[in-house]
Structures are given as structure tokens and as C-alpha cells.
Amino acid sequence: MATSRTLRTRARILDAALDLFERQGYDATTVNQVAEAAGVTPMTFFRHFATKDAVLVTDPYDPLIAEAVGDQPGHLPPLERTRRGLLAALGDITPTEDATARRRVALVARSPSLRAAVAVGTEATQDAIVERLVADGTDRLDAAIAAAACLAATTAALLAWGTAPDDVTLAQLVRRALAHLAPAGAPS
Amino acid sequence: MATSRTLRTRARILDAALDLFERQGYDATTVNQVAEAAGVTPMTFFRHFATKDAVLVTDPYDPLIAEAVGDQPGHLPPLERTRRGLLAALGDITPTEDATARRRVALVARSPSLRAAVAVGTEATQDAIVERLVADGTDRLDAAIAAAACLAATTAALLAWGTAPDDVTLAQLVRRALAHLAPAGAPS
């Protein structure tokens, strides 16, 4: 298969980008610099990552999250249903698979333009949740409000994790964030 | 004073932009087109609006909101304090001052790139709230979570308002959004 070469190139670009972004800042680093450091043409960079920020911002979790929300009891109000769904999907997440996750999040936390990119990505997740709730009869606006609030709290936790001490777990912070949205100091 | 000329030019640019954006879409419209339609140089466009999206996205409400949050009883949990503050600041808002508000919001609701710009703007509001809460002793992460959740719900209401029937009030939707975050079906 031809993917092995692809994967190696992609990894080289990613390494070079992470390195340069950390050393001189995201905004101060051009795609050309990253490409050159990776021994590659700028054009090739964009063939592997659709945008400059795509190197750092990726979230393929949408379908899982929407499913987890749908799995919660349908008689609950949308906010609580979403909250429990997110808790189920992310409450015990452990990004061991990707040791660079924290570096990426730390970079995102530092750059406004990157946080904007995260917001765009989050919107897709929000839409997925909304569609799932609407399918069960929830009013669209109510669903959007619930999803937006829960995801915003979760994102705040994610960004905080980027600059938190090493022994702090992402799952811990997410649980803490969602606990704030629990009905009146209620259980878990 | 020299501002009269400035205001007229700014208004011409704004009118031209709104018109073109509505007719051919935000992303499909270039700054050059807007400038030309306004009888002005692209450079002049940027002297009046720092970015292309600044024509549509502006929110000078940050200090008012932060103050309103600070005015709520300090013994309340941060989420409830923020919620009541936003309610006080926006719960009876009436954008009569600007008849184009709804057109602008409708445009924002249609374009992902514009929603990203809104997210960036909201971040400033969030920071203002967070600083105010932190000044009163709230933990920074808790403050960020509370502000993010409340503002996300509010933004969802704002975007919905853009495409809602004419007799629906922005204040109505904001109150509805924040009601979702009230502790256990509690009062107003």
C-alpha cells in the first residue's frame, strides 16, 4: 500500500510544526517555514493538513459524543441529558495514545486564532448533539442551548488542562466542569 | 471636529457591505468589492474596520456585563452569579438603536467564518467576567467554566434570534437560554 510514505511525511510535518510553534509561537511561524523544516513543499503541507491550524486542531469525537448523549434517558431535560452524555464519553478519557496531546492543547491555549479554530470544530460536535436531541423530539433551540453550554464548559476544562500541572488529568477537569452544570448540587 | 466625514464614510461602507453580503454571501464577497461599492479604496475599508468581519461583529458590552455580574450577591456559586448578571444586563435588551442588528445577526448565523469571529469576541467578554469573579475570590477555572457556559447559551439564543420570526424578542430568547442553567427549575 502507498500509505506508509504518506504517514511518514505527515509525521515529519507535524513534528516540525510542533517544534517551530513552540519555539517561535504559532502566529509568528509561517507555513513555508514548517514546510522547509519538514523538507517538503508548502503545497505538500496543505495536502496533508487542510489549514495551518489543522496541525493542532482535530476532533474526530463527534459521532461518539452524539451517540453517548442519545444513550442517556430520554425523559431528562436536554441539558442534563447532554451533560451525562459528555460525562460518559469523556469522563474517563486518557490521551495516552498521543503523547503530544498536551503540547498541542498548550499551544492552542496560547493563541487566539487557534482558539477560534477550536470553536469552529466544536460547532460540528454541537450540531451532532443537536441533531441527536432533535431526533428525540427536543426543541431545536433548547437542544442548541444545552449543547453549547455543556461543550463550552468542557472546552474551558480542556484549555485549562493544557497549562495545568502534569499530574492533573483531563478527565478530572472535565468532570469538574460538568459538575457545575449539574442540577442543584446533585449526584455525580 | 473631523468626525462627520468619518461617520459618513463608515456608514457608506457598512451599507455596501450589508447589501453585498446579503446578496452574494459573506465568503463570496471580497473586501475590494465592498470598497468599490462604497466608492472607496480597500485601504480605507481597513481604516474603518480592522478586519472584514468587524463590519458585522462588534460587542462593546464587555464592561457592562462584567459589572452586572459583579453586582450579584457574592455568596452565590459562580455559575448562578454569572447567570443572574447576564440576565440583568441582557434580559431586557432592546436593539431599537440599530435596526440592522437583526440583519447582521442573520448573516453571522449563516457563515461559519463569522461565527468564529463571534467566538473570538465572546472570549473578551468571558475574560472580563472571569477577572471580575476572580477578584472576588472565585477559583479561576470555576470562573472560566461558569462564564463559558453562560455565554455559550446566550450566544446560541442570539444566533437563533437572527432567523426567528419578527415578533420574537432577543430578550425573550436570552431569558429562555439562561433559564436552562437555573438551579433545578428554580425561579426566574
Add this chain to the structure above:
DNA sequence: ACCCAGAATGTTAGTGACTAACATTTGGTC
């Protein structure tokens, strides 16, 4: 009416993210 700062606009030239169309190389297969 005249003049003159200073604001407002224009001009030119450039950077950086991204795209489209087409040419070239590379790696595995028969």
C-alpha cells in the same frame, strides 16, 4: 475670502494563507 494644520483618503508594494492546473518523481507489481 484666505490660509493652514491635521484629519481622511489614496498609492504602492509587499506578506502570508490558501487554491487550481499541470508536470514530475517515487514505490510497489507483474
Add this chain to the structure above:
DNA sequence: GACCAAATGTTAGTCACTAACATTCTGGGT
């Protein structure tokens, strides 16, 4: 060793945005 297709390169362009400098207005004092 020739062949096919994926991966990369090349070229040329668009668009948002910026900096430095030149020009034109506009209002206020004489």
C-alpha cells in the same frame, strides 16, 4: 525492467491584511 498510481513538485494566482509615504480635503482662525 516496464508500468501504474500515489505522492510530490512547479507555477501562477486570489484574497485578507499591513507599512510607508504622498495627496486631498475640511474646519477654524485671521
